[in-house]
Amino acid sequence: MAAAGTLLRGLPLVPSVVLLVAFLAGPILYCIYSAFTDMALTGSSSTEFVGFDNFVRAFTSPAFGQSVVYTVIFTVVSAIIGQNVLGMLLALLMRSGAKVVRALVSAIVIGAWVLPEVVAGYLWVAFLGPDGSLNGWLIGLGLPTQNWLFTTPILAVSLANIWRGTAFSMLVYSAALSEVPKEIEEAAVVDGAGPWRKLVSVTLPMLRRTIATNLMLITLQTLSVFGLIWTMTKGGPSDRSMTLPIYAYQQAFQFSDLGYGTALALVLLLIGGVFSVVYLRALRLEENP
Template sequence: MEIADSRVKVKRLSDTKKSLLFLIPSLILLLIFFIGPMVLTFIFSFTNLALTGAAAKHTEFVGFENFTRMFEDPEFRTSVWNTIVFVFFSAILGQCLLGFLIAFMMKEKNVTFRRIVGLIIIAAWVTPEVVVGFCWVAFLSDNGTANWLIGLLGFKPVAWLFSFPMVSVIIANVWRGTAFSMMVFQSALDEIPKEVEEAAHMDGATRWRIVTSITIPMVKGTIATNLMLVTLSTLGVFTLIYTMTGGGPGVETTTLPIFMFKQAFVSYQLGYGTAISLVLLAIGAIASLIYMKILKTKV
């Protein structure tokens, strides 16, 4: 009996070694393309690494100088505020809320209707950001479709990208990204047993009561997960904003990714730029923890 047990243990150990052997290529790729760059980013944020000048030849360790400079920079503080506004209205109130409403309204519809509406919405999501950006620039330009439509109503043309730049990029990002939230919530809502809602309805619960007391609590984990994913993706939005406004006019749409790009690849201060990227990473981590704390769920 002991011999048989020892043979089983040896076989399990052998299987474990074989499994680890197959994982080695994935671990190497993870080390090279994920862990390695993260470690280098952390190291470079404490240096004066640059693409031009004396620092390009002789990179030195400068400690927390980049972070001190960052928090003393008015443009950095403006970019943080712009990022918060953009994420709140674009991700939380925009994509998440709108995605949930669309998924909820499509819940009881027939399959053909859901497919048609879903295809129209998903078409925007699969379109590259740079293409979406140029489409919205054309739509909101002085001679664009938006001004043509309000001209039909007797109103004067509006310089949307100059007078309302943040509103313009928020609307464009909501238009593009809502499909992801819609698909996530649609899948979660379809998993709710109809019997539960029907029983509540028979007990006299109103539609609003069913949504707030049954539907939302049952998809709470999905809401937290979607909020985190959409927030993190919106924090990193660069191409759409840069294509539409370039971060302007002035610094009105300069979010942290735009500010980081300008410092790292326009001013060639790579050390300063990587320090900004760590702040962006920290904001994403803090937002994720807040979502999990508020919704009291494990993700």
């Protein structure tokens, strides 16, 4: 009877599980399989099992190491620092901003978010490029101009990703802040806490779980950003903004080296896994103090 009860309780999970197994787990298993083969897109008749060759090739290739470094820079700068801090700042400020300002700011920030990646990419190319607005202002200020996409490509795409992705953190934090009981914050004010003290000692600690969850989600999203970087730099110039998704795509679809490309995608999954474990450990420590 108990077993039947447990099964019944799990019933609402079924639709999700069916979809996830059919359309994600299946293809992923196939992906894992092909990472250990020399499978090619060109449809050559024989696909050989090559063991760990693809991974050995990756870990001995300078291009791979470089792309891992760029992936981590991109993720830390644009997600963990940029989107997270700016999103929290916006959510906090919005609580005490005037209604008109709140509406205006959220419309603009979310407007940047809902623009398709391709368009966002082109906006930033237009902004940072040699004839772009930024250089126009620099000329106006009498400062030297440069092609920002050429001199600092990884910072350029990071900036674009902060611009585009902050709305997510802002929405999550706004929803979480709306659930913080007013009484507790007001009690802190009565006890003489200033705004900064109230934020650090009362509000932020109550949002710990939301912050951890949000950090994880934006980290994973940012790790696999493709369209934005592809539109802006295609990984260049000379691979200086080549993050892992771009590198994997290039190997699999442009060089038709499907086996190697999927091996790279697996490494990307692994990096996401490492971040996830760190985050889950933090949450677990929280649950059992």
